[in-house]
Amino acid sequence: MHAIEAQGLRKTYPGGIEAVKGVDFEVGEGEVFGLLGPNGAGKSTTVGMLATTIVPTAGSARLAGHDVAASPLLARSVSSVVFQEAVVDRGLSGRANLELHTRLWGVPPQTAKRRASELIEALGLSELIDRPVHSYSGGERRRLEIARALSSEPQVLFLDEPTVGLDPRIRHELLDVIAGLRTRDELTILVTTHYLDEAQRLCDRVAIIHEGSLVALDSPAALLAKLGREILEFRVDGSAERALATLRDLGVATEDAFAIGARITVPLHDHAATEAFAAIDSGRLRVSEIATRVPNLDDVYLQLTGGALGEAA
Amino acid sequence: MSAIAEPVPVTVRAPRRVRTTGALATLARRRAALTASNPRQILVPLIGPALLAMVVAPALKVATGGLHSHIDYESFVGIGAVGLVVPLSCIFAGLSVIVDRHSGAQRELLAAPVPRPYLVLGNLAVAIALSALQVAVLIGLSALRGGAFHITADGVAWFAGAALLFTVFMYGVAETLASRIATQEEYVGATPAVAILPFFLAGALFPIGAMPGALTTIAKFLPLTHALALMRYAFVDPSGHGLHDIWGMSNVTVEAWLSLAVVALFAAALTAVSIRMFSRSAVS
Numbered sequence: 351m352h353a354i355e356a357q358g359l360r361k362t363y364p365g366g367i368e369a370v371k372g373v374d375f376e377v378g379e380g381e382v383f384g385l386l387g388p389n390g391a392g393k394s395t396t397v398g399m400l401a402t403t404i405v406p407t408a409g410s411a412r413l414a415g416h417d418v419a420a421s422p423l424l425a426r427s428v429s430s431v432v433f434q435e436a437v438v439d440r441g442l443s444g445r446a447n448l449e450l451h452t453r454l455w456g457v458p459p460q461t462a463k464r465r466a467s468e469l470i471e472a473l474g475l476s477e478l479i480d481r482p483v484h485s486y487s488g489g490e491r492r493r494l495e496i497a498r499a500l501s502s503e504p505q506v507l508f509l510d511e512p513t514v515g516l517d518p519r520i521r522h523e524l525l526d527v528i529a530g531l532r533t534r535d536e537l538t539i540l541v542t543t544h545y546l547d548e549a550q551r552l553c554d555r556v557a558i559i560h561e562g563s564l565v566a567l568d569s570p571a572a573l574l575a576k577l578g579r580e581i582l583e584f585r586v587d588g589s590a591e592r593a594l595a596t597l598r599d600l601g602v603a604t605e606d607a608f609a610i611g612a613r614i615t616v617p618l619h620d621h622a623a624t625e626a627f628a629a630i631d632s633g634r635l636r637v638s639e640i641a642t643r644v645p646n647l648d649d650v651y652l653q654l655t656g657g658a659l660g661e662a663a
Numbered sequence: 664m665s666a667i668a669e670p671v672p673v674t675v676r677a678p679r680r681v682r683t684t685g686a687l688a689t690l691a692r693r694r695a696a697l698t699a700s701n702p703r704q705i706l707v708p709l710i711g712p713a714l715l716a717m718v719v720a721p722a723l724k725v726a727t728g729g730l731h732s733h734i735d736y737e738s739f740v741g742i743g744a745v746g747l748v749v750p751l752s753c754i755f756a757g758l759s760v761i762v763d764r765h766s767g768a769q770r771e772l773l774a775a776p777v778p779r780p781y782l783v784l785g786n787l788a789v790a791i792a793l794s795a796l797q798v799a800v801l802i803g804l805s806a807l808r809g810g811a812f813h814i815t816a817d818g819v820a821w822f823a824g825a826a827l828l829f830t831v832f833m834y835g836v837a838e839t840l841a842s843r844i845a846t847q848e849e850y851v852g853a854t855p856a857v858a859i860l861p862f863f864l865a866g867a868l869f870p871i872g873a874m875p876g877a878l879t880t881i882a883k884f885l886p887l888t889h890a891l892a893l894m895r896y897a898f899v900d901p902s903g904h905g906l907h908d909i910w911g912m913s914n915v916t917v918e919a920w921l922s923l924a925v926v927a928l929f930a931a932a933l934t935a936v937s938i939r940m941f942s943r944s945a946v947s
C-alpha cells in the first residue's frame with residue numbers, strides 16, 4: 351500500500367473536454383512527489399480527483415489505503431489541500447481559519463491548540479494571526495493556508511501550485527517553508543507546479559503531465575541524466591525542422607534533440623561541443639546565440655512535449 | 664514513460680473520527696461568525712419590511728379606512744411584512760454561498776471529512792436564527808407603532824412553526840438558486856422573482872380574496888400564503904379568515920394543520936432539492 355495510489359484516473363468534463371486521460375502513479379510515505387506541467391495540463395484536476403472535490407469519470411484512487419470514491423470521508427480525514435487560488439474565509443481572522451480546520455478534521459482541542467501555536471511560530475504568523483485574513487498579503491495568506499493544512503497532521507498534503515502569483519522574494523521564502531516540510535517523515539506531499547526549478551528543488555520524483563497524460567515519471571536526476579551532461583542550444587535562421595534533420599543526418603543530434611520555434615536544443619551525450627560546431631559549419635546552417643550548458647528540467651519537459659508545442663507554434 | 668523509482672510503503676494510521684454533530688455546529692458557528700462580520704447582512708433585509716409595517720401600513724389605514732373586518736390593518740401588514748423580511752434575509756444568505764464559492768473557503772469545506780449536506784444545513788441553521796431575530800424585531804416594531812397582537816402559548820407555537828418552516832423553504836430556494844446561478848449579478852437579478860413577487864400575491868397587504876379569481880387560485884399554491892394565514896391566525900386573526908380564504912372549510916384548526924402541512928411539504932422538498940443541487944454543482 352502507498353500513501354497515494356492513482357489507477358487509470360480519468361476526467362472528461364461536460365462538452366467532451368478530456369482534462370485527464372487516465373493517469374497511473376503511486377507515491378510512497380514521506381515522499382515529495384511533483385506533478386509538473388503547463389497550465390491546462392490536468393494537474394489541478396488530478397489533485398481535485400484525489401482530494402474528492404472533482405468526481406473522476408473513470409479509474410480509482412486511494413489515500414493511505416482509503417478509496418476516494420468508496421470512503422471519501424476517510425480519504426479526506428487523512429489529507430489536506432492547499433489550493434491554487436486563495437481558499438480562506440477573508441472576513442475571519444487567521445486563527446479562526448485554523449480553528450475551523452482543526453474542528454472539521456476532528457483534532458482534539460488541546461492538540462489543536464498546541465499544533466496551532468507550533469505552526470504559527472514556525473511559519474512566522476505570530477504578528478498576523480489575529481488579524482482578518484483580508485488584510486494579509488499573498489505570501490502571508492499562503493503561509494496561513496499551509497499552516498492550516500498542516501494543523502490536522504495529514505498523512506497526505508496536496509499543494510496545488512503553491513507559489514503561483516507570488517513575487518520572487520516571497521516565492522523563495524515559501525519554497526524554503528515547503529522544503530522544510532520534507533523533514534516530517536510521515537508526511538507525503540504531492541505538489542503541482544509549472545515552475546520546473548521548484549520541482550527540481552523540492553521533489554523526490556516528478557511526473558510530467560502533458561495534455562492530460564503522464565509522459566515521464568522518475569527522479570529529477572534520472573530525468574536529467576537522459577539528456578546527458580551537456581546540451582547545445584542555438585537559434586537558426588530558416589527552418590528549424592530542416593536544420594534539426596541536417597544535424598541528425600550528420601550524426602550530431604539524436605531523436606531527443608528538439609526545436610521550439612527557431613531555437614534548437616541538442617543533447618550532446620557522447621559528442622564534444624566542437625564536433626557539433628563543425629557539423630553546423632558543414633551543414634551550412636546560419637545560427638546565432640549559440641551556447642552550451644548543463645541540462646535542466648525545462649529541457650526534459652520541452653523535449654518530451656516539444657513536438658506538440660512546435661506544432662502549436 | 665520512464666522507469667518508475669520504487670516508492671516507500673505507507674504506515675497505516677487509524678483515521679481520526681470526526682463527530683458529525685460537532686461538525687454541523689462548527690459549520691453553523693463559521694457561518695454565524697461570517698454573518699456577524701458583515702452587519703449589513705443583518706440590518707438591510709429589515710429596512711424595507713420595517714418601513715412597510717411602521718410607515719406604509721398606518722398611512723394606508725388612514726387613506727383607505729383599513730380592512731372591512733375586525734382585523735386591525737396595521738397588525739395585518741405587520742405580519743405581512745414577515746413575508747418580505749424572511750425571503751430577503753434568506754436571499755442574502757444565499758448570496759453568501761456564491762461568495763464562498765468564488766472567493767471564500769467553500770473548497771476547503773468540500774475537502775473536509777464531513778458529509779457535504781452538512782455544508783447546506785450549517786448555513787440553514789444560521790439563516791433560521793437570523794430570520795427569527797429579524798421577525799422578532801419586526802413584530803416588536805409593529806407592536807410599538809400600534810399593532811394589536813394577541814399573544815398566547817398556542818399562538819406562539821403556530822407562529823413559530825409557520826415562520827420556521829417558511830424560512831426553511833425560503834433558504835432552500837436561495838441555496839438552490841445559488842447552486843444553479845454562476846454569478847452574484849445574475850443571482851441578484853433573480854431576487855425580485857423569488858423574494859418580492861410572491862409577497863404581492865400571497866395576501867401580505869390585503870386578503871387574497873380581494874384579487875381577481877385566477878390570481879386568488881395561484882395564491883393558494885404559494886407557501887407564503889399559507890405561512891402568512893397561519894401567522895395571522897396565531898397573533899391577529901383567531902377566527903382564521905385568511906385560512907378560510909384558502910381552504911373554505913368550517914374547522915379552523917383543521918385548516919391551520921393543513922396549511923402547516925403545505926408549508927412543511929414545501930420546506931422538506933426545497934431542502935432536499937437544495938442539498939442535491941449543492942452536492943452536484945459544488946463537486947464537478
